[in-house]
Amino acid sequence: MKLNKKLISSMLSVALIGALALSGCASQSSSSEPAASSSSTSSSSSSESTDYPKSAMEFIAPSGAGGGWDLTIRTVAKVLQDTSLVNVPMPVTNNSGGGGGVNLAYMQTQEGSDKLISVYSPPILLINLNGSSEYSYKETTPIARLITDYGAFVVPKDSPYKSIADVMDALKKDPKSVKIGGGSSAGSMDHIQFLIVAKAAGVTDLKEIDYISFQDGTATAQILGGHVDLLTTGLGDVQSLIESGDLIALAQTASDRVGEGALAEIPTCKEQGIDVTFENWRGLFGAPGMPDYAVDFWRDTLKKMTETDEWNAERTKHGWADAYMDKEDFESFLAEKNEEYKGILAEIGLLAE
Template sequence: MKKMSVKKVFMLAVLTVLVVSLLLTGCAPANTEPAPAETSTGEPAVTETQATDYPKRAMEFIAPSGAGGGWDLTIRTVAKTLQDTDLVSVPMPVTNKEGGGGGVNLAYMQEKKGSDTLVSVYSPPLILINLNGSSQLSYKDTTPLTRLITDYGAFVVSKDSKYQSITEVMDALKEDPKSIKICGNSSAGSMDHIQFLMIAKVAGVENVGEIDYVAFQDGSGASQVLGGHVEIFSTGLSEVRGLIESGDLRVLASTADKRVGTGVVAEVKTCKEQGIDATFENWRGLFGAPDMPDYAIAYWEDVLAKMVETDEWKAACEKNGWDDAYQNKEDFSKFLEQVNEDYKAVLTEIGMIQ
C-alpha cells in the first residue's frame, strides 16, 4: 500500500474534526435560554411560556380556620365544584391554617408574596382583626380575587336550653350582661363576637362590652354548647345545618333580612321577625397572595366567573343557605374599602376600635 502524503493526512484530520463538530451541534443544540430567576419566596420565576400554560402545578387552597367552619366549608365547596365541572384540572388540596382569627394565615401569605399557587378564603374577620388591633395586616396585604357569597349569622343553643327565642336571651342580658356566656369560633373582637354585640346593642342591651365571650378557634364552638359549657353559640347559619337537622341544636335566630335556605334552615326566624331591627351579612370571597401575578389573577377571575354560573355551585348555595353575591376583582376591591369604613364605625360605637 502506498503511503499517504503528509498533505492528505492533514486534510483528512481537518475533515474529521469538521464532521464531528457538525454532528455534535446538530444533535444537541445549545441551550441559550438563561436559567429562570427566583422569586422572593425562592421559587423559580414563571416564564412567559409557562404563564400561558397556567396552572401546571397543584394549587394551595387555604381555610384560615379549623375543619368544619364556614371558611373550610366555602373553600372546599369551591374546590369540589371546580373539579366536578372540569373547570380546573390541577389538584386543589385544602389546608387548614387556624389561629388569630385568620391572622396566622394572613402572616403566612406574606411569606408567599408573588406566588401564583396560593388561594385563600376570607370574610369580615380579615378586616376586623386589623381594626380591633389583633393584627397589623389587613385585606390590603392580599390580592382580592372575587366575592362569592353572603352567609348569615346564627345564634344557637342546645336542644335542652331554657331559651326559646333570641328576645328571651336579650331580656336576660338587659338585666345582667354577664348572665349568659356566649361563644364563637372566631377570636374576640372578630365576626362571631361582633355580630352578636351588634344585635344585642340594637335590642337595647346596655354595656355590651361586658358580655362574656369565649373564642374557640379550633372550631369546637358547637361541641362546647352541646357539652353545656356555654349557653349561646354565635356562628354562621350554614355551619350548623347538620346539627340542626339532627335535633341536637336549636337556632334561636339568624341575622338575615329574610328567611334563607331550604328545609330546617328555611324555618329559622330572623332577628327582625322577632322585633330586633338589625342584620349582619357574612360575605365570603377568595384572595391570592400579595403581588399575585397578573396572568394568575386573570385566570382565576375567568374561572370563578364561570363557576358561579354552574348548576353545581347554585345547588351548593341553596343547600347551605348562601346568597349569591358574586363580584369581580374591581368591584370586590371597592366593596372591601367600603366595609372597612363601615366596620370601623361599628367597632367605634361599641368601644372596640384600636
C-alpha cells in the first residue's frame, strides 16, 4: 500500500511538471503572435508606399507648345523616363491662357489629386499680384524648384538696334518709339523683366512703353514678321532662332554668360552698363491638397533626377542654371519672391488694389 502511495505521488509530480511545461509553451506561443502580426502590418504599409504611382500622370504646361514651360516639363518627363526613375506614362498637355491663370483655375478643380503636376515660374506670383488671377502659389502644392533660365531681348537680323543700349537710348527720347512684344500678359514676367532692365538703364515713363502681349504662342512669329521691334522672352524659348541667326539677341539677364555656342556669345545687361539681373526660375507644383505620399515620392524622385548625367546634359544644352530647391526651402523662396515682385509692381503702377 505504501508503494502505491509513492507511485501515485510520483505520477502526480510528473503530471504537474508536464502541465507547467505546456503552460510555458502556450505563453511563449502567445507572446510571439503579436510580433508576427507587427511584421505583417509593417510589410503591408511598405507595400502600399511602393505602389505609387500606379497609373499615368498628368503633366501640364500652362502655355502653348514650344515655350519655356513646355520645354521644361517635357524635358523632365523625358529624363525621368530615360533614367527609369518613373515607369508610368507622363504625357504632357498644354493648358494655355491668362498667362498661366487658366491652368491655375483648372488645378483648383483637381484638389487632392495625386496625378497632376504642372510647371510654373514667376507668373504664378505675378498674375495674382497684378489682378489677372485670384489664385497664386498658395492654392497649389509646391514640390521643388528645378532650374533658372534667364530673360533675353531679341530683334530681327535686319533691326536698326545693335545693342540693348540702343534700345534704351531710343526709349529715353520717346517711350513710344520701340514696340515691345512678349509671350506673357501685361504685368507678368516678359513685361516685368523688360521694365526692370529699362528702369535700371534710366528710362522714365515706364507706363508709356508699348508692350504687346502674345499669349497664343505667336510671339516669335510676330518678331520675325516685323510686327514688333523687340521681343522680351526666355533665353531657352528662342535658342534655336538665335542659333540659326534668324534672331539677334541683344542681351540676356544673367550675371554672367551662360550656355554653349551661340548662347554663350550673348552679352549680359551688366556687360553693357545696365547693372541688373533677372532670374526666370522654374519649378513643379502639384494640385492643392496633393497627398503626402505623392509629395514625398516626387520630392525624392526629382532630387535624384537633378543628380543624373542626363539631366545635367539637358540643362547645359538649354543654358539652364542648376537651381534645385526642395519643398520647404522652395516655399520660403516663393514667399520672399512674392514680396519682392509686389514691390516691383507697386513701383511701376501695376499692383492690383
